[in-house]
Every structure is written in structure tokens, then in C-alpha cells.
Amino acid sequence: MDKQNAQQTGSEARPVLEGPDIARVLTRIAHEIVERAKGADDVVLLGIPTRGVFLARRLAAKLEQITERKVPVGSLDITMYRDDLRMHPPRALARTEIPGDGIDGRLVVLVDDVLFSGRTIRAALDALNDIGRPRAVQLAVLVDRGHRELPIRADYVGKNLPTSLRETVKVLLAEEDGRDTVLLGAKRTAQ
Amino acid sequence: MSKILIRGAKVLGGEPRDVLIDGGTITQVGTGLSGEGAEVVEAAGRVLLPGLVDLHTHLREPGREDSETVLTGTRAAASGGYTNVFAMANTFPVADTAGVVEQVWRLGQESGYCDVQPIGAVTVGLEGRKLAELGAMHESAAGVTVFSDDGKCVHDAVIMRRALEYVKAFGGVVAQHAQEPRLTEGAEMNEGVVSAQLGLGGWPAVAEESVIARDVLLAEHVGSRVHICHLSTAGSVEIVRWAKSRGIDVTAEVTPHHLLLTDELVRTYNPVYKVNPPLRTERDVMALREALADGTIDIVATDHAPHPHEDKDCEWAAAAMGMVGLETALSVVQETMVDTGLLDWAGVADRMSFEPARIGRATGHGRPVSAGEPANLTLVDTAYRGLVDPAGFASRSRNTPYEGRELPGRVTHTWLRGKATLVDGKLT
Amino acid sequence: MQRHLISAADLTRDDAVLILDTAEEMARVADRPIKKLPTLRGRTVVNLFFEDSTRTRISFEAAEKRLSADVINFTAKGSSVSKGESLKDTAQTLEAMGVDAVVIRHGASGAPYRLATSGWIDAHVINAGDGTHQHPTQALLDAFTMRRRLVGRDAGLGQDLSGRRITIVGDVLHSRVARSNVDLLHTLGAEVTLVAPPTLLPVGVGSWPCEVSYDLDSTLTKSDAVMMLRVQRERMNAAFFPTEREYSRRYGLDGERMARMPGHAIVMHPGPMVRGMEITADVADSDRCTVIEQVTNGVSIRMAVLYLLLGGNEPAVTHARTTEEK
Numbered sequence: 001m002d003k004q005n006a007q008q009t010g011s012e013a014r015p016v017l018e019g020p021d022i023a024r025v026l027t028r029i030a031h032e033i034v035e036r037a038k039g040a041d042d043v044v045l046l047g048i049p050t051r052g053v054f055l056a057r058r059l060a061a062k063l064e065q066i067t068e069r070k071v072p073v074g075s076l077d078i079t080m081y082r083d084d085l086r087m088h089p090p091r092a093l094a095r096t097e098i099p100g101d102g103i104d105g106r107l108v109v110l111v112d113d114v115l116f117s118g119r120t121i122r123a124a125l126d127a128l129n130d131i132g133r134p135r136a137v138q139l140a141v142l143v144d145r146g147h148r149e150l151p152i153r154a155d156y157v158g159k160n161l162p163t164s165l166r167e168t169v170k171v172l173l174a175e176e177d178g179r180d181t182v183l184l185g186a187k188r189t190a191q
Numbered sequence: 192m193s194k195i196l197i198r199g200a201k202v203l204g205g206e207p208r209d210v211l212i213d214g215g216t217i218t219q220v221g222t223g224l225s226g227e228g229a230e231v232v233e234a235a236g237r238v239l240l241p242g243l244v245d246l247h248t249h250l251r252e253p254g255r256e257d258s259e260t261v262l263t264g265t266r267a268a269a270s271g272g273y274t275n276v277f278a279m280a281n282t283f284p285v286a287d288t289a290g291v292v293e294q295v296w297r298l299g300q301e302s303g304y305c306d307v308q309p310i311g312a313v314t315v316g317l318e319g320r321k322l323a324e325l326g327a328m329h330e331s332a333a334g335v336t337v338f339s340d341d342g343k344c345v346h347d348a349v350i351m352r353r354a355l356e357y358v359k360a361f362g363g364v365v366a367q368h369a370q371e372p373r374l375t376e377g378a379e380m381n382e383g384v385v386s387a388q389l390g391l392g393g394w395p396a397v398a399e400e401s402v403i404a405r406d407v408l409l410a411e412h413v414g415s416r417v418h419i420c421h422l423s424t425a426g427s428v429e430i431v432r433w434a435k436s437r438g439i440d441v442t443a444e445v446t447p448h449h450l451l452l453t454d455e456l457v458r459t460y461n462p463v464y465k466v467n468p469p470l471r472t473e474r475d476v477m478a479l480r481e482a483l484a485d486g487t488i489d490i491v492a493t494d495h496a497p498h499p500h501e502d503k504d505c506e507w508a509a510a511a512m513g514m515v516g517l518e519t520a521l522s523v524v525q526e527t528m529v530d531t532g533l534l535d536w537a538g539v540a541d542r543m544s545f546e547p548a549r550i551g552r553a554t555g556h557g558r559p560v561s562a563g564e565p566a567n568l569t570l571v572d573t574a575y576r577g578l579v580d581p582a583g584f585a586s587r588s589r590n591t592p593y594e595g596r597e598l599p600g601r602v603t604h605t606w607l608r609g610k611a612t613l614v615d616g617k618l619t
Numbered sequence: 620m621q622r623h624l625i626s627a628a629d630l631t632r633d634d635a636v637l638i639l640d641t642a643e644e645m646a647r648v649a650d651r652p653i654k655k656l657p658t659l660r661g662r663t664v665v666n667l668f669f670e671d672s673t674r675t676r677i678s679f680e681a682a683e684k685r686l687s688a689d690v691i692n693f694t695a696k697g698s699s700v701s702k703g704e705s706l707k708d709t710a711q712t713l714e715a716m717g718v719d720a721v722v723i724r725h726g727a728s729g730a731p732y733r734l735a736t737s738g739w740i741d742a743h744v745i746n747a748g749d750g751t752h753q754h755p756t757q758a759l760l761d762a763f764t765m766r767r768r769l770v771g772r773d774a775g776l777g778q779d780l781s782g783r784r785i786t787i788v789g790d791v792l793h794s795r796v797a798r799s800n801v802d803l804l805h806t807l808g809a810e811v812t813l814v815a816p817p818t819l820l821p822v823g824v825g826s827w828p829c830e831v832s833y834d835l836d837s838t839l840t841k842s843d844a845v846m847m848l849r850v851q852r853e854r855m856n857a858a859f860f861p862t863e864r865e866y867s868r869r870y871g872l873d874g875e876r877m878a879r880m881p882g883h884a885i886v887m888h889p890g891p892m893v894r895g896m897e898i899t900a901d902v903a904d905s906d907r908c909t910v911i912e913q914v915t916n917g918v919s920i921r922m923a924v925l926y927l928l929l930g931g932n933e934p935a936v937t938h939a940r941t942t943e944e945k
């Protein structure tokens with residue numbers, strides 16, 4: 001197993017967002033999207049597996065409540081576009097599901113749980129490039145923990161969370177983990 | 192030639208004895224013999240055997256000197272404890288005339304490590320169609336008594352019958368490589384469970400057994416003796432056993448590798464295990480051991496088949512068949528027959544010296560270790576155990592299936608007519 | 620997974636399911652406007668074909684190119700191989716040019732195994748068919764086709780072929796496809812029956828993890844998939860069967876026989892088909908026959924194998940779930 005994944009969130013991890021907080025910030029992001037996209041009628045939400053997909057679906061539900069229109073939502077697996085492929089054994093692939101009408105000429109909002117180095121989003125932009133030509137691409141994240149390594153920024157941020165590199169941020173979602181919470185903990189040193 | 196005293200050796204595995212050699216002859220066998228004026232070889236704990244005789248060796252000269260020559264082959268023989276080897280006829284040119292067999296015989300004389308008795312081809316060019324000049328080869332300086340198309344089967348029943356009959360005139364014997372050619376087209380390994388999985392062409396046991404059955408019946412019909420090369424199957428053993436019980440004059444040999452190795456090894460696709468006849472199953476191995484122990488199989492013969500590295504460092508289908516064996520034969524026999532309790536050392540002397548010499552009508556070899564006999568002797572450290580390292584072989588080729596395998600026993604000394612060819616494991 | 624893919628028998632159930640699941644994702648790339656992934660950019664793969672096989676070579680080549688690998692095609696014809704250069708020298712020459720993986724098709728059983736294990740080269744070795752031994756990617760694409768048809772595209776994810784009854788008919792003796800399929804289908808939990816005249820079954824087939832029958836009609840009615848193997852007309856000359864007519868009457872699949880198969884059952888063929896011998900034209904052209912799908916699926920399977928062997932710093936670790944952590 002690779003170094004990054006060997007570093008588990010320590011047992012002393014503390015919650016920085018709880019279930020109601022997550023629901024509230026998603027609602028706020030949904031409103032921001034409607035506002036900035038002027039009604040959001042050409043928005044396509046693409047979640048980045050695994051947890052970005054659940055967040056995208058929740059956002060879509062909220063957008064539908066606000067706009068009373070169906071909002072296309074899908075997923076974008078970036079595994080094969082990662083720049084660290086050669087540093088680990090190959091990973092199992094996740095599903096890329098592009099909504100039926102595609103992304104050409106649309107406003108694509110990428111959705112992920114944590115924005116960190118920016119490399120995942122760089123890979124996602126490459127992946128998008130092979131799928132179509134959106135009108136514009138925006139980024140929504142639940143947590144921005146800083147430490148960018150690429151010139152990438154989020155358009156919608158649930159919570160800015162200043163962290164040190166010795167800390168880890170872990171997002172747990174009910175769909176995958178049985179509960180909603182964001183944990184901040186100390187990195188366990190790799191063996 | 193000076194005197195040599197071998198002190199305290201277990202002659203044929205029996206009680207310790209001193210053996211005194213003077214010139215080319217054993218002059219005394221007893222206890223407490225004086226070593227005065229003699230070179231003394233302390234042999235306590237070791238086993239003294241008559242010099243081994245191999246009825247089935249490929250020396251490759253003339254024609255394939257890149258894999259072996261008479262000189263390197265006889266050096267390998269001396270290393271393995273042999274004092275006499277029978278050189279197979281499948282050289283280039285084929286040993287099917289008096290000229291070629293005399294050449295091989297003369298090279299053997301010159302080597303000085305081991306007597307070389309050429310085997311003559313049964314048919315011209317080993318092609319199975321026309322009898323070679325068997326009589327001329329017998330009357331040549333080489334004095335050929337054993338005839339074989341080994342590598343190929345004398346598959347035509349009429350040619351085989353004629354050959355069996357013809358050699359009676361001068362006491363010769365035909366050594367048959369039993370392999371029905373049509374049943375073995377495209378054959379690459381023993382046909383069975385393993386070949387089915389590996390997708391390698393099957394070599395059925397019946398291809399060997401059917402030829403042996405035919406030939407023992409032919410030998411009976413024409414009143415000749417017949418020798419069967421390298422038996423490899425339990426079925427072949429049964430046929431030879433039946434033939435002997437009927438009084439048919441048949442003798443048979445088994446190779447060391449068929450006493451130890453099975454076709455499971457082919458799963459590695461390593462061509463070092465590619466050999467003709469192919470490695471068979473565990474059941475066959477056990478039947479061969481038992482048959483060698485009870486005398487159904489008369490002798491052990493190496494089928495020493497040297498091949499250059501490139502002929503084995505390739506894919507299975509492209510590889511040559513055969514393995515070297517002179518330098519490991521006695522160790523494999525100790526492992527499979529002596530250490531298992533199937534045969535004592537007197538039995539080993541019988542299967543590896545007395546009987547092969549008798550079948551091949553070798554003179555001066557395969558004689559008892561007693562006063563007045565030629566001093567062809569082999570001294571074995573039977574307590575030794577070590578890993579087989581082909582880098583130390585005297586043979587020009589390294590295609591041994593035993594590389595890295597631990598085997599018992601080590602030949603320390605070999606004497607050819609009183610002259611040491613091997614001393615403390617080193618060739619002289 | 621191991622470093623090389625030599626035999627279907629080397630795959631565990633989890634390895635095989637991972638390959639099938641990965642292939643299912645790879646298949647979706649074919650539906651996109653740009654059918655290309657950057658995954659193997661900078662990796663060099665040589666297709667080393669000592670035997671003519673245009674369809675297998677093209678399938679591998681398509682897979683390699685969709686993953687952005689650099690591809691070198693080497694066919695024995697007109698090369699130094701025909702001048703007596705050995706497999707070892709050829710492979711070492713290619714590796715000296717910086718090859719990361721060798722896809723090898725060879726007429727000699729065991730040649731890929733030798734290439735992978737004899738220390739001649741360091742590259743990954745993928746067996747694209749060796750003699751009458753193995754053709755693992757064919758078995759994988761067959762299993763993929765069966766899973767899609769019998770279990771379902773999405774429903775099949777993570778699933779094996781437990782309890783499915785697969786019948787393989789024809790020249791088993793000379794077939795690397797049959798050997799690979801028996802091994803893989805057994806690993807995936809399917810029940811395999813081989814049907815052939817006794818002359819076209821290897822001695823020792825009794826040790827294989829499958830049933831053997833000489834009677835096609837009695838097995839057809841309880842088969843979920845029937846795979847017809849190619850039967851070369853030349854086999855007749857070696858007395859494996861008397862005539863083409865007798866073979867096709869006893870072991871060929873025609874419309875009447877196909878009608879007796881269960882309604883959901885499919886007909887498969889690794890190609891190339893010998894119409895009129897093992898399969899009639901109406902069966903070959905029916906929508907129950909998956910031969911074209913198998914070709915399409917072959918590219919997805921080979922992409923999956925290439926990705927899982929070469930995509931990372933070492934071959935995929937079966938069922939290593941990456942934890943999401945940032």
C-alpha cells in the first residue's frame with residue numbers, strides 16, 4: 001500500500017463539521033451556484049469518486065428544490081489521469097457516468113470532498129477534455145484545506161480549513177460510511 | 192607402472208580389505224597387506240567397485256565436437272568412475288562403416304582416460320532401410336559387438352528381424368531404441384495428465400511398449416538375443432519380465448534419470464528436462480527401481496547426451512533432447528537404489544559393471560575385484576553429500592537436470608589398468 | 620496479480636473479477652468521442668508475434684493505443700527469426716530498445732513461460748497464445764462476454780460465474796482456448812463440460828476440473844453458453860474423424876440444435892469460424908451468437924490487463940481499496 005494511504009487518521013481525530021453543518025453548507029453552495037450561474041439551467045454536476053459523487057447527488061437534489069428543475073448529475077473517475085499512477089499499484093477503476101445530454105456547451109461543476117494539492121482537479125480537467133467541451137468548468141468542494149501545488153482554486157467552498165501538513169482531513173458520508181462528519185486528525189507516521 | 196595399495200576399502204561394500212595393484216593387474220586382496228614400495232591410498236570407509244561400464248554413451252565425435260569429444264567424454268567418464276564406455280553410433284558421419292568405428296576406437300585409445308568401445312549403426316545412416324556392414328564393423332580393429340540405431344528406432348519389423356539374425360554369426364547384439372515413430376510424431380513429453388495441461392505433444396508409453404513386445408517376440412522366433420535401451424515405463428518392465436519368464440534372451444537397461452525424475456518437472460518448461468525417452472510418472476519410476484532391484488532390468492546405462500548451451504537455452508519445442516549423465520550416474524543410483532535399500536553395493540557392481548560388460552562382450556572390464564584380474568577399479572566415498580555443480584564437470588556440456596540438487600556419493604579414485612585416471616576427485 | 624500473465628490458471632478468483640470489472644469501465648471509453656486514455660503514456664509495448672494472428676495482434680494493438688502506450692509490432696515473417704535467430708536473442712534485442720512489456724504469440728507451448736522465467740529479460744510478459752497451451756486473454760474476454768450476457772453489465776460487477784453451465788465443443792486436444800477457458804471458468808465457479816469425439820480430447824483430460832462428454836445433444840439442453848471451437852479441416856487427414864460431414868452431424872451446431880438450447884443460452888466462438896464444419900451459417904449469424912461481441916470485448920479485456928499489469932509501479936494488488944484521504 002502506498003505511503004499516503006498508509007497514513008490513517010489518528011484516533012484523536014476531532015470533528016470539524018458535523019452532519020447538520022454539512023447539510024447547511026451544501027444548501028449554501030447550491031444557492032451560490034444558482035446565483036452565479038444565473039438560474040443554473042445549463043449546469044451539469046460531476047462528482048469525483050468516491051465521496052464527491054455523493055456530494056454531487058446531494059447538491060443536485062438541493063438545486064432541484066431551489067430551481068424546480070431536473071439537474072443532470074454524473075460521475076467522473078480520474079484514476080487513469082492521475083499524475084502519481086506510477087507511484088502505486090494500479091487502482092481499481094470507479095465509474096464515469098456522463099449524463100445523457102453530455103457536457104458540450106454546458107457549465108460543468110466538478111464536486112469533490114476535499115481540495116488539497118489540486119492534483120486531483122488537474123486530472124479531472126484532463127479527463128473532461130477527453131469527454132467534451134463545456135462552456136465553463138467550476139469547482140465545488142466541501143473542505144478546502146490549503147497547501148495547493150497547482151494554480152487551482154475552488155469556486156464554491158463549504159469550509160476553509162487551515163491545516164498543517166502533519167494533519168489529515170477525512171470526510172465521512174452516510175452513503176459510504178454510515179454517518180456525516182469531517183474529521184481533522186494527526187497523520188500517523190508511515191512505517 | 193608402480194605399485195598401489197588401496198588400504199581398508201569395503202570391496203563391493205563388504206568387509207574392509209587391502210587391494211594391491213602391480214602394473215595393470217590386481218595382485219593381492221586381503222587384510223594387513225604391506226604397503227612397502229607402493230603408493231598407499233587410505234580408503235577406510237569407502238566402497239571399492241570394479242570400474243563402471245556404460246553401455247550407452249554419446250561422445251558426439253566425429254561431428255558435434257562443440258558438445259563433446261572422445262577426450263572430454265572419456266574424462267567425464269573417468270570422473271564418474273567409468274573405465275569403459277560404449278559410444279553410440281549417431282555421430283556425423285554415422286558410425287555405420289568400419290572406418291568410422293575405427294576412428295572412434297582409436298581416439299578412445301589415445302585419450303587414456305577410459306576404454307571406448309564403439310557401437311555400430313544397425314542401418315545405413317540410421318535410416319532404417321538398409322543394413323549397415325555389421326560384419327565389417329565387427330571385424331575391424333574396433334571389434335564392434337553392439338549395434339544400435341539409438342536416437343531412432345529400427346521400426347521396420349523385417350529389418351529388425353534380419354539384424355537380429357545376422358549378428359548371431361559373430362555373437363553380436365542389437366540394442367533397440369524402442370519408439371514407434373508414427374505414435375510419436377510431434378511428441379515432446381510423456382503423454383498424460385501433465386502433457387494435457389501443458390499442451391505439449393504427448394509421447395505415449397505404448398509407443399515404447401509395443402516395439403519392445405514385438406522385438407522380444409522376434410528375438411524368440413529367430414533365437415537371437417536382443418537388448419532394450421533405456422526402458423522408461425512400467426508397462427515395458429512387465430513385457431521384459433514376461434519375456435524373461437518365457438526364456439527369451441532379452442536384456443534391458445534403465446537410465447539414472449528415469450530412476451529419479453518425473454514428468455512433473457516439465458511444468459517448468461525448462462528444456463534441461465527434455466529427453467528421449469521422456470521423463471515418465473512416479474508410478475513408472477517406482478516400477479523401474481523395483482525391476483532393476485529384482486533383475487528384470489539388467490543394467491544402468493547413462494544415455495549421456497551432451498548438448499551445447501544454446502540447444503537448451505531456448506523454448507521447449509526448439510530444444511535438443513537428452514541430458515549428460517556420466518558424472519552423476521553413480522550418485523543417482525546410490526540415491527534411488529542403495530539409500531532406499533533396494534540394492535546393495537554388490538548389486539550396484541553387478542548392474543553397472545559386470546552385466547553391462549557381459550552384454551557388450553567387453554574384455555577386461557566388469558571383472559571381479561580379485562587377484563589376477565585387470566586393475567580397473569572405482570573408489571567411492573559413499574558418505575559424501577553435496578550439491579551438483581555443473582561448472583565442475585569434465586564434460587564439455589552442462590545440460591544436467593541435477594544442477595543444485597543434493598546427491599549422495601562421490602567417486603574419489605578411478606584406475607584404468609592400474610593407472611589412476613582420477614585421484615581425490617581430480618582428473619590426472 | 621503476478622508480474623506476467625502466462626496462464627489463466629495463475630489468476631485467482633479476485634484477480635479475474637478485478638480484470639472483468641476493470642474491463643467493464645474500459646468498455647465505456649469506446650463510447651466516448653475520444654477513445655483514448657493517457658494511462659500508459661511513455662510505456663513501450665512490443666507485440667512479438669511468431670505466429671500469424673491478425674485479429675489477436677490488432678486487438679492488443681488497439682488496446683495498447685487506447686491506453687497511449689508506444690507500440691512496436693514485430694512479426695516473425697521477414698525478420699531475423701526466419702534466419703535462425705532464437706527467441707532469446709530476439710527478446711533481448713527488443714528489450715535493449717527499452718520495452719516495458721512483451722505481448723507474445725508463439726507456436727511453441729511454454730515459450731511465454733520461458734521468456735518470463737528464464738532471466739532473459741525484465742519486461743512484463745503477456746501471453747497472446749502459445750502452442751496448444753494457453754490463451755489467457757481469450758478466456759478472460761469469453762468470461763467477460765458470458766458475465767455480461769448471463770448476469771448483466773452492471774449487475775455483473777464484482778460477480779463471478781458461479782453455477783453457470785458452460786459447454787465447450789470441438790477440438791479440445793489442439794486448443795489453447797479450451798485449456799484457458801477450463802481453468803478460468805472453474806476459478807470463476809462455472810461448471811464446464813467438454814464435448815468432443817474421443818480422438819480430439821487429450822489423454823489426461825480426466826484430471827481437468829470439468830466434465831467430459833462425447834454426446835453434444837444431451838448437454839445442449841442444460842447449457843447457459845455453448846462455445847464452439849474451430850475444427851481445422853486438416854485434422855481429417857490425421858484420422859481424428861472420418862469426414863467433415865460426419866463431424867458436423869455429430870458435433871456441429873446447427874439451427875435445430877440451437878433451438879433445443881435454453882432460451883437465454885448464448886453461442887460463442889473464438890473465431891475464426893469454419894462455417895459448415897463446427898457451426899452453420901444461420902447459427903453464426905443469429906443474435907444468440909456473440910462472436911462479434913467477443914471481438915469488441917477483447918479490446919476492453921486487453922486494456923484492463925495492460926492497465927493492471929503496467930499502469931502502476933507494480934502489478935495491481937487484488938482488492939486493494941484505496942482509502943479516500945487528502
